[in-house]
Amino acid sequence: MTHAVIIGASVGGLLAARALSGAFEQVTVLERDRLPAGAAARRGVPQSRQAHALLARGSMALDELFPGFVAEMLGAGVPAGDLHADCHWYLDGHPMRRAPSSMPVYGVTRPLLEHLIRERVRALPNVTIIDAAEVTGLLHDGRIRGVRTSDGTIGAGLVVDAGGRASRLPFWLRELGYGEVPVSTVRTGVVYTTRHYRYEPGRIGFAVINAPYPGMPRTGVTIRQEGDRVVLFLGGILGEAPPADDAGVMAFAESLPGPEIRDFLRTAEPLDDPVRMRVPASVRRHYERMPRLPEGLVAVGDAVCSFNPIYGQGITVAALQALALSRTAGTGRWFAGAARTMDVPWSMATATDLRFPQVAGPRRAVDRPLDAYLRRYRAAAAHDPDLGAAFLRVSNMLAGPAHLLTPGRLLRVLLSPVRRR
Structure with missing residues (x-):
């Protein structure tokens, strides 16, 4: 394949460029904003001035995409610690008992993280990043053939929307006759x-x-x-x-x-x-549920799913999507596969939000007994370090939710003393 165009040079778009650089002769990233020369917050990423978390699985994924990336972060002065031993966690008001673990945590700011990724992508010989370039629409003749910009048109065999929460893709698809994108x-x-x-x-x-x-x-x-x-x-x-x-x-x-x-x-x-x-709100666009979509189109990052920022999942999910994109190059049923990548983090985040009775949303019959178990689990983690370590593995996307429901952990939770906050 010859040319891929990516809309947006935030973390999701840059990681997509890295993922596609091995499958396409040329990759072009178009960014509406003016990109800074160094590690600085910018207008196009308003959350870049806010606190960010890089989950343990996210740092591993970045090291897979860019070998030596973690060492580069450390060389740039990013402090590192043990996620379980060096952090004070309070779950439902209970202080988690700390213990040594193999789970790392890195205190990196969003501007520095984005700068390090951007410099790695700039160094790829077949990737070009163009800033101050606004995409205004899609080229379409039954499949996607490229993009329209404020300066003309650019042809492409694949277009990746990494336009973030403000993505225009739902509007463009409706304009092209593909209907409404289902949203949760x-x-x-x-x-x-x-x-x-x-x-x-x-x-x-x-x-x-x-x-x-x-x-x-x-x-x-x-x-x-x-x-x-x-x-x-x-x-x-x-x-x-x-x-x-x-x-x-x-x-x-x-x-x-x-x-x-x-x-x-x-x-x-x-x-x-x-x-x-x-x-x-947290918003998920279900492209995988649409009856039809044009070929030659992919969406990643917040353009597909924007999470509650309290849980710090966004960058890690974008990195996992990039790993998937590097394997598929956007071919086949991309949106169905991407949906599976998001199912677990979305369900974990929304289930936590739906614990609050004031939050509207669909609740399953199993949610009430499961929440009762997890309330007791969080309390038990105050004195059982194995339970705390398992919780951190799940919340950092190193293990699935079933990791909290193994027979041994079920027994320890049920036998743990009930403690008041």
Whole structure:
């Protein structure tokens, strides 16, 4: 095959370019935004100024796509830790018992991560990245033949939409007569803020994660990052919005189950002002359910599925999609295969959101007993490190949800003492 065109040069688009570089003679990435020369936030990725998490499976996938990538992150000053031993986890308000593990965690900012990926992609001899290039439509004669841009047309044997949450692909397909794309939406009304503080050794652990749960629609996270910084992420759902003033931030931190963030903030030195963002809903576009689609078309990343940002799944899912794309080059039933890649992270994220009775969405008969078991599981992980390790493997996409339901773990959870928060 000769030419692939990718719409969007964010993480999903760049990873798609790497995936297709082995199957196409030429790959062109078209980005509407002006790309920075270094590791800097940019207008086209508003969440680049927010806290990000790179799940353990995501770092492994990036190392598969770009051999030596993790070592390159470390060389750029990204701090690393043990996901279980070096992080304070609070599940349903219960502090998870810590223990050594083989699961890594990296405190990398989104601008640096995107910059490192972009430089790796730029180095590929058959990939060209063009910024300030807006795609306005698709070339179509029964199959996709390329794209229209503000400057003309570009022919291609494959077009990949990596246009993010604001993807125009549903509109273009409707315009071409393919009908409406089915959509699943789970509305949680996430509002979150990010602020950076100076890191001082011994003042706070590698990361602190207070996960929200019914009765506590707030979350608070700190993570060490490159440049001797600690990023503070405060979030709320269902009308809970974190404040931006110092007194309000402290009050918000004091309401969280764990004391670490509150204690850190008492003497922490801020390095910037808080930045706020709103994500009204998680949205999944079901291209695999459409009765027909044109050949020569692929969509990846947030253009297909945008997750609740609290769970940090987006970059890892984009990396897994890129691995799949490298195997298939977008041929065959791409959207059906991509849907299978997203099924587990989507079901995990939405099931967690649907624990809140105020969140609208379909609930199965099995959800209530399963939620009761998982509530007890989270409490038992406060004193059983094996249960905590299994939970982290699942949440980091290293194992499927059935990993929490093995006979041994079922027995230990059911025999564990019921403890109050």
